[in-house]
Amino acid sequence: MKKFLLNSVLFSLSATIGYCLLIIVWGEIFLHNERPNLIYRRAGYGHTLSRLNDAKVVNHTKVLFLGSSHAYRGFDVRYMHRQKINAFNLGTSAQTAEVTEVLLNRYLDSIKPKLVIIEVAPTVFNLDGVEAALDVLANDTIDLNAAKLAVRVNNLRVYNTLIYAYYRGLRNRDSKVVEKKIKGRDTYRKNGYVERKVTYFKKKSYSPRKYTFRDDQLAALNRIISKLKRRDLPYILVQAPVTRGIYERYTNRQEFESMIKEMGPYYDFNKLVKLDDSLHFYDAFHLNQQGVEIFNQKLIHTLRLDTVR
Amino acid sequence: MLFNSIDFAIFLPLVFMAYWLIPARHIRAQNILIVLASYVFYGWWDWRFLSLIVFSTIVDYVVGRRLGQENRPGRRKFLLWVSIAVNLGFLGFFKYYNFFVENFVEAFSFFGQPIQADLLHIILPVGISFYTFQTLSYTIDVYRRKLEPTNNFIAFTAFVSFFPQLVAGPIERATHLLPQFYKKRIFKYDLAADGMRQILWGLFKKMVIADNCAGYVNMIFSNPESHSGSMLVLGAVLFAFQIYGDFSGYSDIAIGTARLFGFDLMKNFAFPYFSRDIAEFWRRWHISLSTWFRDYLYIPLGGSRGSMANQIRNVFIIFIVSGFWHGANWTFIAWGALNALYFLPLLLLNRNRSNLDTIAENSFFPTFRELMGMLLTFGVTVLAWVFFRAESIAHAWEYLGGIFTESLFTIPEIMNFKQLDVLLKLLLLFLLVEWYGRKTEFAIQKFATWPKLFRWPAYIFIIFLIGMYAQTEETPFIYFQF
Numbered sequence: 153m154k155k156f157l158l159n160s161v162l163f164s165l166s167a168t169i170g171y172c173l174l175i176i177v178w179g180e181i182f183l184h185n186e187r188p189n190l191i192y193r194r195a196g197y198g199h200t201l202s203r204l205n206d207a208k209v210v211n212h213t214k215v216l217f218l219g220s221s222h223a224y225r226g227f228d229v230r231y232m233h234r235q236k237i238n239a240f241n242l243g244t245s246a247q248t249a250e251v252t253e254v255l256l257n258r259y260l261d262s263i264k265p266k267l268v269i270i271e272v273a274p275t276v277f278n279l280d281g282v283e284a285a286l287d288v289l290a291n292d293t294i295d296l297n298a299a300k301l302a303v304r305v306n307n308l309r310v311y312n313t314l315i316y317a318y319y320r321g322l323r324n325r326d327s328k329v330v331e332k333k334i335k336g337r338d339t340y341r342k343n344g345y346v347e348r349k350v351t352y353f354k355k356k357s358y359s360p361r362k363y364t365f366r367d368d369q370l371a372a373l374n375r376i377i378s379k380l381k382r383r384d385l386p387y388i389l390v391q392a393p394v395t396r397g398i399y400e401r402y403t404n405r406q407e408f409e410s411m412i413k414e415m416g417p418y419y420d421f422n423k424l425v426k427l428d429d430s431l432h433f434y435d436a437f438h439l440n441q442q443g444v445e446i447f448n449q450k451l452i453h454t455l456r457l458d459t460v461r
Numbered sequence: 462m463l464f465n466s467i468d469f470a471i472f473l474p475l476v477f478m479a480y481w482l483i484p485a486r487h488i489r490a491q492n493i494l495i496v497l498a499s500y501v502f503y504g505w506w507d508w509r510f511l512s513l514i515v516f517s518t519i520v521d522y523v524v525g526r527r528l529g530q531e532n533r534p535g536r537r538k539f540l541l542w543v544s545i546a547v548n549l550g551f552l553g554f555f556k557y558y559n560f561f562v563e564n565f566v567e568a569f570s571f572f573g574q575p576i577q578a579d580l581l582h583i584i585l586p587v588g589i590s591f592y593t594f595q596t597l598s599y600t601i602d603v604y605r606r607k608l609e610p611t612n613n614f615i616a617f618t619a620f621v622s623f624f625p626q627l628v629a630g631p632i633e634r635a636t637h638l639l640p641q642f643y644k645k646r647i648f649k650y651d652l653a654a655d656g657m658r659q660i661l662w663g664l665f666k667k668m669v670i671a672d673n674c675a676g677y678v679n680m681i682f683s684n685p686e687s688h689s690g691s692m693l694v695l696g697a698v699l700f701a702f703q704i705y706g707d708f709s710g711y712s713d714i715a716i717g718t719a720r721l722f723g724f725d726l727m728k729n730f731a732f733p734y735f736s737r738d739i740a741e742f743w744r745r746w747h748i749s750l751s752t753w754f755r756d757y758l759y760i761p762l763g764g765s766r767g768s769m770a771n772q773i774r775n776v777f778i779i780f781i782v783s784g785f786w787h788g789a790n791w792t793f794i795a796w797g798a799l800n801a802l803y804f805l806p807l808l809l810l811n812r813n814r815s816n817l818d819t820i821a822e823n824s825f826f827p828t829f830r831e832l833m834g835m836l837l838t839f840g841v842t843v844l845a846w847v848f849f850r851a852e853s854i855a856h857a858w859e860y861l862g863g864i865f866t867e868s869l870f871t872i873p874e875i876m877n878f879k880q881l882d883v884l885l886k887l888l889l890l891f892l893l894v895e896w897y898g899r900k901t902e903f904a905i906q907k908f909a910t911w912p913k914l915f916r917w918p919a920y921i922f923i924i925f926l927i928g929m930y931a932q933t934e935e936t937p938f939i940y941f942q943f
Contacts, residue, residue, distance in 0.1 A: 153481060153648050163917060170921035171928060178929060186883055189929050282933070306467070308933050 195331035198245040199340040215239040219271025222392040241344030248281040249372035358401040395429040462505040499624035510586040529610035544600040548593040560789030588628030599635035616642035625718035631729040631749035646723030656720030663713030668931035671706030690869030737834035740813040796848040
């Protein structure tokens with residue numbers, strides 16, 4: 153038995169080292185489609201790299217936005233700037249509460265906002281967080297927070313990408329990677345916003361559905377709120393507008409609303425702003441620039457963002 | 462609890478450590494631990510169905526004891542039928558009730574006598590087909606006086622519920638497994654290391670081969686009309702690998718896990734796709750079920766004795782019943798009947814036992830004749846799998862109809878399917894390793910003879926392939942539904 157246990161420990165150590173080396177070899181040699189569980193896309197979709205690079209140098213920000221693509225495509229910091237509101241948008245693709253937590257831990261001290269606005273998209277509460285974690289791991293530094301995130305998401309792809317991203321960070325392999333400002337129809341704007349060329353959405357009807365919420369995501373949101381409270385930092389929870397078709401397809405909206413309301417001040421802008429599915433959206437979930445401006449005007453007015461000191 | 466889950470990865474080492482911390486002389490304590498662990502393992506899925514296992518255990522234990530005391534043939538037969546009725550009664554209710562009701566309703570409607578009958582929302586308890594057959598083997602063997610009835614209730618309970626093989630086999634015979642619960646188990650390094658090897662290969666088969674095939678198989682089978690004949694063939698071939706990887710992978714993990722606890726379970730698969738004829742295939746596929754039906758159904762029916770007509774009847778009965786065991790659907794019956802048809806020429810020509818050794822026994826490469834036999838056997842097996850996988854007989858015909866068209870001779874549209882080329886490379890690697898190890902119990906058993914310098918990197922590479930190519934969502938084993 154002793155021999156078996158000793159060999160098991162030795163083998164586990166060798167396997168860990170061997171596994172990491174093979175991940176690196178695979179990452180260096182094979183193309184994305186040949187390594188399905190290693191998804192390392194630096195400067196990939198959503199301009200996360202540019203946003204996080206901006207986040208590293210930004211300071212004196214009054215309002216910090218967090219959340220999914222609804223956030224980085226919905227809160228136009230240029231528009232706010234014109235209204236004399238200094239804001240930064242730290243949204244990332246499919247950002248779950250667990251990823252929000254990691255970003256807050258990393259950037260809250262340097263950004264030093266006076267108000268934090270967390271975009272809460274009900275559908276994101278049912279995500280496993282893999283997509284969001286991969287995005288952040290590939291585009292940001294690998295530290296203990298990143299490792300904790302990987303353990304929380306607990307997915308092979310995330311672990312593999314964590315190992316590979318750590319290696320690339322160690323070897324400084326990505327220092328010369330520059331993200332294009334314009335990608336397809338998206339243009340990155342300073343301080344986190346991504347502007348989509350104005351296109352229109354063709355209205356659709358959807359069969360009814362129900363939101364489902366993962367306990368781990370709700371727990372992460374609670375941890376974020378506790379952290380903000382501990383720091384005496386005001387926060388607001390916001391649901392950004394989606395098309396009527398999508399909004400109304402979910403029959404348990406009320407359940408979500410009452411759950412979120414218990415966590416703090418909450419505004420559902422689907423109720424507060426009047427938008428047209430075709431004119432103001434480019435797809436079922438995202439506003440086009442015309443829609444963004446109407447939404448942002450209402451947001452500033454409703455939340456009194458101009459009074460944030 | 463799934464073998465390919467984090468839960469099991471925590472559960473197994475804990476039970477393993479606790480088990481070997483108990484001194485070997487305390488066999489009873491070790492057996493109690495096995496029972497508790499097995500009930501936790503099963504209850505993880507749905508604790509309510511534990512009651513079925515407990516009830517079945519008690520009935521068969523009591524019947525066995527009474528059979529040991531009873532000498533009157535009539536009474537003995539009655540006791541045997543009690544056990545059969547309870548076990549098959551559970552199986553019949555949970556697995557076949559709705560099937561029979563549906564078919565009765567359809568049959569009466571067909572003859573112009575429509576009747577009303579309600580279907581029940583029945584959840585099929587995981588593993589019921591496996592453990593009922595295992596306990597039945599005990600009662601039948603005691604009835605036949607091949608086995609002494611046990612008076613050790615704990616050992617018997619451990620035999621019925623032994624967690625490595627509780628939910629999907631191998632279906633053990635009481636004569637083989639039960640005595641192992643009476644004996645002192647001593648930790649043997651080589652046995653445990655072999656167990657670990659087998660678990661590793663089983664996980665590779667399940668998580669890399671079977672689960673990756675599953676996605677493409679589902680896509681192709683759900684929409685046969687939109688694929689070319691050659692692509693449908695590829696879909697059926699992928700299903701052949703999916704079902705093999707899934708079920709033999711499970712068996713490998715089960716046997717390997719049992720080895721960690723000092724138990725020897727029977728072999729369930731012996732490289733069936735390297736068979737040279739269909740008879741050999743059935744000696745190598747799901748061996749524990751085939752031999753169960755052989756011992757408890759085929760031989761009592763007369764087996765290969767008697768007139769040719771009787772032999773043919775017996776072959777059809779055993780294949781059809783074996784098909785029906787898999788599920789309450791006509792597709793499984795058709796699958797069984799088709800295999801009986803495949804078997805028939807061999808029976809008529811008296812060549813059903815002509816390939817008893819291993820293919821390419823004394824060389825690395827097969828002879829041309831062996832290769833042709835192997836390809837033909839694989840080909841007809843793949844066609845039969847279409848019935849096994851199809852939702853209904855009509856679906857199977859639609860699929861087969863799609864294969865036999867002009868488009869059969871076109872190049873399959875592989876590039877339309879993301880990463881299918883990667884899977885095909887993995888399948889090639891898998892086949893090479895299986896071929897290399899075809900004369901052993903499981904493919905990588907032969908690695909044990911390699912020096913550590915090569916052996917360990919090989920294991921690490923397999924672990925890496927699992928990490929890199931496994932599906933990231935836990936998927937249950939196909940045979941759980943049976």
